[in-house]
Amino acid sequence: MEIKYAMSSPPASVPPEATLEEAARRMADAKAGALPVVQDGRVIGVLTDRDLVVRAMAHGLSSRTRAEEVMSTDPVTVTADTPVTAALHAMRSINVRHLPVVDDGRLVGMVSFDDLFTYLSAQLGALADIVHAVRRAPGGSPRPHGDAPR
Known part of the structure; x- marks a missing residue:
């Protein structure tokens, strides 16, 4: 299970x-909690919604701050x-x-904890469906003691 199946791209x-201000609008438009900061195609930093609140607003920085x-x-x-x-x-x-996803140093995607959780949940659901189908098939394995039926 690799990141490429869970990441947001582009x-x-x-x-x-x-x-x-521009970054906050971009975050809102993208419904993202973090943005990679990119210069010449390379990730030089990450700006999160928390950075905007804790590092900027809490210290009275201007919305014109870079x-x-x-x-x-x-x-x-x-x-x-x-x-x-x-x-x-x-x-x-x-x-x-949040982690930027790079290929040879160049940004190709972004992956968040929520992306990974959603991906893994779907994978576990699919696995549970397969196990359930095998158990119900003729000659399938009986349910181990203590397992609740689905």
Whole structure:
């Protein structure tokens, strides 16, 4: 199970010189909680809705402040073939909910914790359906003791 099946592509992004107002509008339009900050096709930072509130609004920064002044720098990135479990581990270890997806350093997507949860939930649902069908088929395995019927 790889990130490419769960990521958003193409992702919304902003350049470093975008104002916080422009970034917030872009986030709202994309229904995204984070935007990669991209310069010359490369991810140089990530700006989250939390950054807008905690780093900007809470400190009285102007809506004309540039994204590069508030963004998180040196973002951890993943590739499209990164296993979902590795991305979840990375998110948990650095306490983030969004990771840019890159190919040879260039932005190709964005993946969020919610994207991964939705993807994994669908996969588990499909697996449960297969197990249920096998158990109901003639000669299928009986339900293990304690399993509730579906």
